[in-house]
Amino acid sequence: MSKKTRSMSQAKKTANFFSYLVLIVLSVIWLVPIVWVILTSFRAETGTYTPYFFPKGYTLDNYKKLFTDTNQFYFAKWFANTFIVAVCSCLISTFYVLATSYVMSRLRFKMRKPLMNVALILGMFPGFMSMIAVYYILKGIGLTQSLVALVLVYSGGAGLGFYVAKGFFDTVPKAIDEAAWIDGATKWQVFTKLTIPLSKSIIVYTVLTSFMGPWLDYIFVSVIMGDNYDKYTVALGLFKMLEREFITQWFTRYAAGSVLVSIPIAALFICMQKYYVEGATGGAVKG
């Protein structure tokens, strides 16, 4: 490598210089908003935005108040709620997605094609229009205002998102399955013992996307939880902090809360980046 560098022509050097320049400029642009949230979360002055970038004073109070000032917002509780819902719904969603995509990719039966087409069509309707109906269905089952209801809503439609995972399974050679069948393995055994262990990246992808869902939704949760303040999730809580009555006092704490929510998601995402790419492209691309 170093030999090559030395023998590089002047043109290449300038090209590299410009590459780095562009990358650095872009990186700054990409990082500015993130840095700003973090700075805001430590900002001592209250109020929403300021006409300057760097705060005039720094403090840890915003984080402390988030957990101690529970008169108005139960941040810690909502954080725990979200975590529980995220874990449960991501387990269920992952099972749903893997099961559906495996069936669609590997098994052949009469309704396969029609079901796949229906799934494609269903994905094109704007979802939140139906939230009133979802509410009454949950009420019919007697589940409104509970975390279970949230888990069901977040994982209920997961079966539709099988296209990516199906693409992945399509790339796994079928010969492996067939050999196992000849050896007398049942299809269930093939699915659990062979296919699932081979699908690490798609599992990680599915887990990741479905784990993130509950942290981001603020529409369904408000419809389902209604007046039950204890069962809110973080996203809705953070949203409430931006309401007219609270925003001036709570904006910096909102930033602190956002940082806390973003950290686990971002960390998870960065570690799993490689799998994410593979998953998102259904195995067509290795990250």
Next chain:
Amino acid sequence: MRKGKKIIALALVTVLALSSLTACGKKNKDNNKEVTTDDTATPDDTTATDDAAATDDTAAEETVSLGDATLKVWGPQEQQDSIQAMCEEFKALYPNDNITIEFGVVSEADAKNEVLKDPSVAADVFTFASDQIAELVQAGTLFPIKMNTDQIIANNTENSIAASTVGGELYAYPSSSDTYFMYYDKSKYTEDEIKSLDTMMAKDLGSGVTNFSYDIDNGWYLSAFFFGAGCTLFGPDGTDATQCDFNNDRGLLVGEYLMNLAKNPKFANHDDGLLLAAFEAGTLGANVTGTWNAAAIKESLGDNFGTAPLPTVTLSNGETIQLGGMANFKLYGVNSQTKNPQAAMALAEYLTNEASQKTRFEQFSYGPTNLNLANDTAAMSSNQALAAMTQQIEFATLQTSIPQSGNYWSPAEAFGTGLMDGSITADNLQTKLNDFVNNVLATLN
């Protein structure tokens, strides 16, 4: 007990079919007819009576037994403790009855959405902002108030009763009043200067200082200018969905004034977000907002904290007008689907009585609607922000609540945006005002 009531309940029948289309929700009161309901407890002897007869005898509450009841109350999160305390006191008034009260968190602003989403599980007693009342009544979710009506009307300010009344019928209990008023920096303006916006704008406060800021692209605030000039939204009493005269001669004068104001470099279009920083940095002379910012602004300004009603402005025809505004009220309503209407009404009345309003005034700076409290100048002036608000509310117009009013906000915001970005000019002002009005009055079908 309850069964017995049911029997009496059905012993006489007047049908008031809620008219679904007339936007103002006027009811056909003369349409009295007998109906047989599918209730099994219906006795056969039914006599029709006039509903007016039902309202007049107002027995003292204490003597009335409410029976066993389970009630749910909705209020905003910050008031939960205080509401619970009030409910405990309420229960103590009826030692012989077994009353259970549950609580849920729904702010005044969210009440309409929550109630309409599923009235059958909504609270028996809930608090909501007065601009939601017409839609709630139209959707049939509010219980008309027939108990102690005269007393409630006598106890509260005229405006607040108007805000609780739809089609001549009282539907809610007034609990507090709300409007915006002016906050200013005493080191920048004297008490005389703040009486006229033109004087304020003319004063040189140094470079980089905004003399006056206003959330001009927000219909709630924008209305202050139009109402001040005598324009009306949805007719004189705010109930005619086909009327809005913001584009008449007076409206044009207001439009001109606003256009010049927006162009003035010493004016800024601040929303709540920027106020505090600007006040704290000393770069803002005055601003208009509500009581919810009082504590924060006081902290920013310290000793220079000043409040006042909105100023006057001089229009281009030389006429000086006092800026008006929209008056809002927080109300308590009873769910039409409540199983215990009598207990629910008693509770709602208790939660809005003089003592409860006083508590809310002291704890949350909510302006009272109770006449005894509102007229208690000594108490009122102890709270600077509320003092200014009580003065300003005299100039304010009741915020209309007819469903058509949902159409007002978006064009008002657009008009404000147009003023700020300069797309509204002297040449097209009349057209833009016409567009504004057309949009407000637009119907879908």
Next chain:
Amino acid sequence: MNKNSKIKSENVFKFIGRAFKEGDILTKLSFFIMGLSNLVRGQIIKGLIFLSMELGFIFYMVMAGVAGLSGLQNLGTKTQEQVVLSEPPYMKIVPGDNSMLMLLYGVVALFIIVAFFIAWKANVKAAFEAQKIKEKGGKLPSFIDDIKAHFDAKLHKSLLFFPMTGVLLFTVLPLVFMILIAFTNFDNAHQPPGNLFTWVGLANFKTVLFSGQTISKTFWPVFGWTIVWAIFATGLNYIFGMLLAMLINRKGVKFKGLWRTIFVLSIAVPQFVSLLIMKNMLADKGPINGMLESAGLISSYIPFLTQTMWARVTVLVVNLWIGVPYTMLITTGVLMNIPEDIYESAKIDGASPIAMFVKITLPYVLFVTGPYLIQQFIGNINNFNVIFLLSGGGPSSLDYYQAGKTDLLVTWLYKLTVNRKDYSFAATIGILVFVLSAVVSLIAYRRTSAYKSEEDFQ
């Protein structure tokens, strides 16, 4: 290909007809008493399951189903009434019909009937099969055998059961409900429980599309902007994402992982955080304008989100911030897969870098990521978050009904439901958005498959 790919092509109704003709008395009776054939022939549990399904269905139909179905006809007739009393509280409210719930119960009843028909057909099939096996003198599979079969030959049924139930309950059923609402007059003036609403046929579609009224005067411009937005948002993200990936992939650039991670951060931060933050940063008096102003670059603020043209550009640019890293991640791998020798020979032929990009890189990447691109396009038509959180649809306009200049059809329909409770119009617009997405993807998928056969890289 394998033993499972044998697909029976017999029509459901033909099969039922044949089963009735060829079936013995037990099979025929099973048409009316579900599970009878299985019960008598010794498959007790199976038979009982079918029987209990039938009993459950009959119970449901008697208790609620029939009422639910008949409610669909005109969605209620009885309005809520007020009855004056002589005693406190002097008024009684007699509940009327709730059109919304009647519609929902009707839809639920339809679903249950369809589900029952499927179970009934399975019952006929099981009855017929049991008869056939007995006739041939075979041994009927026990319940345990049936369960085992569901983990093997019938695995697709077991694996799909829960996901399908979830989808039916939380996606399909609500969707049918929503679609039906588009054909009613469930709007602001017809809200339950105080009012009834009823069927109005295609009136809403007419109003939205052709009436020339406020709402159709809003629909077409918003529709236009939705298309423009989707094209630019998808196209720009794609091009810039690919360029960024190429830049990072350049031979001379070191720390590739670090660069990628920096850009990926914008995906990792939840959108409702990053977009709301952007909104604040880009405010008229926000830090960006503040910094530009104090640096002397501008004399007065830039109306990033408050003036139509600026706002439209801003949402597109901010969308780049969110979208470019996705494309970068996905194209990175594709780019590395392009055989190096294609470039080498192009270079020898004297092709310019731009020509190489247009002639080699772009077609190759497009080929591999074609479906991704279509998905992105559909996703952008429905890109609720970016618009709703960043500009809220604003700046609002005097020309529109309840919409602003950056509102997409989805954000507009959200406003119609939440702010105005005009459910019927929102549902109508929802259906139109669906039609738009369906048409686009139909055309696009056609083109990509044609493309595939023309030029094959593999």
